[in-house]
Amino acid sequence: MTEKSKKEIVIPGEIIAKGDEFLPGDWTMKQGDNVVSTRLGVVEKSDKLIKVIPLSGVYIPRPGNTVIGEVKDIAVAGWMMDVGGPYSAFLPLRECPGFIETSEMENVYGIGDLLVTQIFNVGRTSVDLTMKSRERGALTKIKDGTIIKVNPHRVPRVIGKEGSMISLIKNATKTNITVGQNGIIWIKGDKIDDELFAERAIKFIVENTTADGLTEKVEKWLAENKEGGKK
Amino acid sequence: MAYTKRFDGRKLDELRPIQAKVGVIPNADGSALFGQGDTIAIAAVYGPKILNPKHQQNPEKGVLRVHYNMLSFSVGERIKPGVSRRSQEISKVTEWALTPLVMLDELPGTVIDIHINILQANAGTRCAGINAAAMALAHAGIPMKEMISAVAIGSMGGTITTDISKEEEDYEEDGEKAATDIPMTFLSNSEKITLLQLDGAIPAKKLKEALEAGKEACKKINEYQKKALKEYK
Numbered sequence: 001m002t003e004k005s006k007k008e009i010v011i012p013g014e015i016i017a018k019g020d021e022f023l024p025g026d027w028t029m030k031q032g033d034n035v036v037s038t039r040l041g042v043v044e045k046s047d048k049l050i051k052v053i054p055l056s057g058v059y060i061p062r063p064g065n066t067v068i069g070e071v072k073d074i075a076v077a078g079w080m081m082d083v084g085g086p087y088s089a090f091l092p093l094r095e096c097p098g099f100i101e102t103s104e105m106e107n108v109y110g111i112g113d114l115l116v117t118q119i120f121n122v123g124r125t126s127v128d129l130t131m132k133s134r135e136r137g138a139l140t141k142i143k144d145g146t147i148i149k150v151n152p153h154r155v156p157r158v159i160g161k162e163g164s165m166i167s168l169i170k171n172a173t174k175t176n177i178t179v180g181q182n183g184i185i186w187i188k189g190d191k192i193d194d195e196l197f198a199e200r201a202i203k204f205i206v207e208n209t210t211a212d213g214l215t216e217k218v219e220k221w222l223a224e225n226k227e228g229g230k231k
Numbered sequence: 232m233a234y235t236k237r238f239d240g241r242k243l244d245e246l247r248p249i250q251a252k253v254g255v256i257p258n259a260d261g262s263a264l265f266g267q268g269d270t271i272a273i274a275a276v277y278g279p280k281i282l283n284p285k286h287q288q289n290p291e292k293g294v295l296r297v298h299y300n301m302l303s304f305s306v307g308e309r310i311k312p313g314v315s316r317r318s319q320e321i322s323k324v325t326e327w328a329l330t331p332l333v334m335l336d337e338l339p340g341t342v343i344d345i346h347i348n349i350l351q352a353n354a355g356t357r358c359a360g361i362n363a364a365a366m367a368l369a370h371a372g373i374p375m376k377e378m379i380s381a382v383a384i385g386s387m388g389g390t391i392t393t394d395i396s397k398e399e400e401d402y403e404e405d406g407e408k409a410a411t412d413i414p415m416t417f418l419s420n421s422e423k424i425t426l427l428q429l430d431g432a433i434p435a436k437k438l439k440e441a442l443e444a445g446k447e448a449c450k451k452i453n454e455y456q457k458k459a460l461k462e463y464k
Contacts, residue, residue, distance in 0.1 A: 038374040
């Protein structure tokens with residue numbers, strides 16, 4: 001990583017703005033006259049608002065996020081799931097498509113199954129999930145493929161602007177990739193080599209998230225490594 | 232004879248060579264290594280995660296748990312592994328030192344586990360542990376009001392010395408122990424003290440002098456912590 005990043009990294013307690021010029025946004029607080037950061041991250045200024053985008057730490061669930069989670073337990077009227085983050089998530093029976101008999105719950109989603117699911121509500125200490133989606137087949141149980149785990153704060157770079165980065169990898173590796181906002185990625189290809197190639201491509205992006213001109217770099221990397229991935 | 236020249240040839244207000252590194256334990260949510268001379272501490276942070284058993288949960292704010300441990304090979308003579316009276320005490324004072332700066336109100340019902348291990352001990356292990364823990368907390372993305380730095384100031388028969396080593400801790404004058412060891416912490420912005428211990432005897436006037444020396448030393452240590460965190464990509 002020889003290229004110098006223009007983004008400024010701040011640490012907790014570091015003064016990021018003085019006076020009343022900016023209003024404190026996410027992960028910032030007012031200390032006297034100064035606005036300080038409360039997390040390790042990158043500063044983003046927009047108009048009159050200043051906020052910090054975290055670089056590390058556990059996943060923070062937000063409504064609308066598509067995540068990949070593991071079934072941990074079967075409760076009376078739903079499934080307890082682990083989607084990362086500090087709190088456990090609940091998938092109610094009524095949020096599943098079709099009619100499911102209570103006695104059949106185990107056969108639909110068993111303990112240890114991985115699901116592509118969506119967060120529809122985040123409470124103070126709880127997360128609610130849904131399997132209902134407007135897009136047919138978007139939310140499903142994972143039966144085969146490769147699962148990899150990345151830092152959840154690097155996910156936006158893996159997806160790229162309006163999915164540009166991920167479609168680049170999808171086309172180059174001929175695989176189908178589902179990226180969970182919690183950092184868990186599901187790769188499904190026809191051949192295991194394609195899946196492994198896609199995995200290496202994603203690892204490359206994750207390692208170079210702070211670099212400028214990432215899309216060009218990834219295009220170059222994909223072209224260079226294509227033969228190696230096929231062998 | 233007064234203590235004017237230090238055993239290792241440092242200036243009276245000079246720190247030992249510092250090494251600081253972030254992200255040394257890939258499995259942990261946050262981790263850091265901090266070394267002051269021959270004292271090396273590593274800290275790993277896990278969480279925030281759900282606190283079990285449930286009755287220990289606090290629905291208003293999160294809980295911080297610190298586990299301080301000296302590894303059996305950290306000193307010349309092997310120490311018995313496991314929890315000792317001393318390690319329990321240090322775990323507790325470290326917890327009290329770190330609690331005021333972590334914004335636990337934002338993490339109700341959760342726990343943050345901090346594991347501090349001393350790889351090599353040569354005086355000032357609790358200070359190195361706190362410095363490493365502060366960096367590991369920041370790396371773990373835990374919301375914090377400010378950073379914290381710790382240093383052990385010594386009074387060697389009345390001479391205020393910064394960041395004392397084991398040799399100095401055992402300093403004797405006329406066959407009597409003349410060294411006083413004062414570990415202290417300073418917060419980076421408000422310069423508040425969250426830990427202040429004293430082993431020995433010191434006049435009140437000298438203690439004020441020691442605190443001033445500690446404040447200066449903590450500012451320098453904070454720079455190293457900042458640098459290490461910013462270098463982490």
